[in-house]
Amino acid sequence: MITSSVDQLLKNPVSFLDDSGPDDDIAISSRIRLARNIKGYPFPTAASPQNLQEISSVVTLAAKGTETLGGKEMMYFLPEELSDIDRKLLLERRLVSPDFIRNPQNRALFVCPGETCSLMVNEEDQLRIQAIRPGFQLEEVWKHISKTDDELGCHLEYAFDDQLGFLTSCPTNVGTGMRASVMLHLPGLVLTGQIASTVQGIAKLHMAVRGIFGEGSDNCGNLFQISNQSTLGESETKIIDNLSSVIKQLIQQEKHARRKLLEDNRYAIFDNVGRSYGLLRHSYKISFKEAMNCLSGLRVGVDMNLFTLMDIHKVNELFIAIGAAHLQKRQTGEHSEGDIDILRAECCRKLLAEPHLS
Secondary structure, three states, X not given: OOOOOHHHHHOOOOHHHOOOOOOOOOEEEEEEEEEEOEOOOOOHHHOOHHHHHHHHHHHHXXXXXXXXXXHHHOEEEOHHHOOHHHHHHHHHOOOOOHHHHXXXXXXXXXXXXXXXXXXXXXXXXXXXXXXXXXXXXXHHHXXXXXXXXXXXXXXXXXXXXXXXXXXXXXXXXXXXXXXXXXXXXXXXXXXXXXXXXXXXXXXXXXXXXXXXOEOOOOOOOOEEEEEEOOOOOOOHHHHHHHHHHHHHHHHHHHHHHXXXXXXXXXXXXXXXXXXXXXXXXXXXXXXXXXXXXXXXXXXXXXXOOOEOOOOHHHHHHHHHHOOHHHHHHOOOOOOOHHHHHHHHHHHHHHHOOOOOEO
C-alpha cells in the first residue's frame, strides 16, 4: 500500500468543525474511540519490534477491506517516516494522540477521506478506532464506529473474555474498550465563575474533563472535552446514554450562563468579544494560547449574534489553522517559537474579514 502525503489533508477543511451538527453553538464535536487487541499477540507495551511489525501487517490487510475507512480512497500514514511537523499536524487535526507521535516506531495510521473515521495501529492498544462528527451527535457516531468495528472484526479475532469483555493494555479500558467524548465550548460558565464547581460536579458523576488534545492537555479557548471513565460492567448504549444526559445538562447550563451575562453584565461580554476581535485582527505577534482564548471570544460573539457580519466557518477554520504545525507546513525553512507567533498573527489578520458589532 502506498502511503499518503500530509499535504492531502491540508487541502480539505476539518470536517468536525463544519458547524453543521446539533447544538453546534456549544457542542463543537462528538467522538468515540474503541480500544481493540488481536488474540494471540502481546499488547504493544510488551511486544517486540517483530511482533509490532506483524500486527501492523495483519491490521493493514484488514483495513483494506473496511468500507467505512474509505476503501481504495483511504489514506495511510507511517509516522516514523514523517517529519516532526507532519506528525504534529496529525495531532492538531485530532487524528492521533500525543503518545502516538511521541513514539512513532512501528505504528501506522489509516484515515478515511473526510477524516471522520480513523485507525491508529500499535498505540497503547493494537487498534484504536476513532469516529468523529460535528456538534452533539453521539448516537450517530456510535452507529458509524460500530460498523467499522464489525468490518475489522470480520478479518481479525479480537482478544475477548466472556466475563470481562474486550481485553486492553490499560485496566481502565477493559470491557467495552470505549471512550466517548464531546468537546464543549463553555465561555459562559467560565466568565460567570461557575466552571470550577461544574467540573467538580462532572467528576462526581464519574466523567472525565480534559483539554482539547485529550488526557494530559491543558484547557485553552474555553474548550472542554467531557468523556466517560467507566468501561467495565456497562454496555456501549448505557455509556452513551449517561454521557448524553450530562452533556444535555451542560448545554442548558451554558445557555443560561450566556443569557445571564447579557442580562446582568452585558458590557463584560461585549468587552470580551471586542478585545478578542481587536487582538486577532490587529496583532503582529500572538501565542497559541492567547489566540485560542481570543477565538473563543470571537465565537461567542458570532453565536450570540453580536456580530452582524462574520463567517463562523472562518472562525472555525482558525481553530486549526493557528496550530504551530499547520503554520509551519505552509512555510519553508526553520522557524523559532517567536517566528511562529508572528506567522499566527499574520494568518489571523488575513483570514478575518471586517465585521461590525451590532
